[in-house]
Amino acid sequence: MKAKNMFLVVLGLVAVFSAAGLGVPCDVKAYFVSPSIDNVIExxxxQALSDAQSEILIAMYSFTDDEIGNAVVAAFQRGVDVRVLLDDGQDSSAQGREWPRLVDARTPIAVEHESGLLHDKFAVIDCVVVITGSYNWTDSADQRNFENIVVITCPDLASKYREEFFRMAREIGTEWEINKKSGESDIRCSCLNRLNSASYDDFHSVDxxxxxxxxxxxxxQPYASVEALDDVQGIGPAKMKAIIDQLCSE
Structure with missing residues (x-):
């Protein structure tokens, strides 16, 4: 029965995204935990954080899970552009909170300074994957609560969440440092969005x-990365470069 219910939930989410006119098919997976079922969502x-190649954006009300914190720090240390928005209640060295760990690793963090207002629980990975749901990144969520997440691979939707992340940062008053990593992330995301929205005529116009x-x-389409162009039969390095040069420089 549980498997059947999960299947119906996934189908329902796909239908919603299609109806929203997001342009390209989206892959949606739903996961659940409860007091009797743990270690499913974490x-x-x-895994999603470990697979990240270029960018991780996190907006989280509560973040106390050490294992997830380790994955965030590891991603940042291997060169992924990581940015984190937290509620004011997380700006603390209280036992178990991930704030000190992220600060020590020099991970870019911004805090909503009125405690309790930032209730978002989402992450955007590589401009393609969105993770969201009821689940705070805490041990309690994993081991004691009824919680859910959906992992959505959908460039159009990820773009909307990415826009909201930076809008929230501006509203909070955060001026992110524009460094080499963040500049490369912006270019990569913009190019990926262009490739996933390109029409037959757009591609046909390339020499x-x-x-x-x-x-x-x-x-x-949809492409999970710019490099995925090379997986298309007949597209070698030269044609891939021509596509990127024309479509991503406009």
């Missing part, structure tokens, strides 16, 4: 892309 979050290749490129 591994999914850690060396004929009717068949243009259709293959459309059929391969």
């Amino acid at each position: 591994p999914q979050i850690i 060396g892309i004929g009717d068949v290749l243009a259709q293959r490129l459309v059929d391969a």
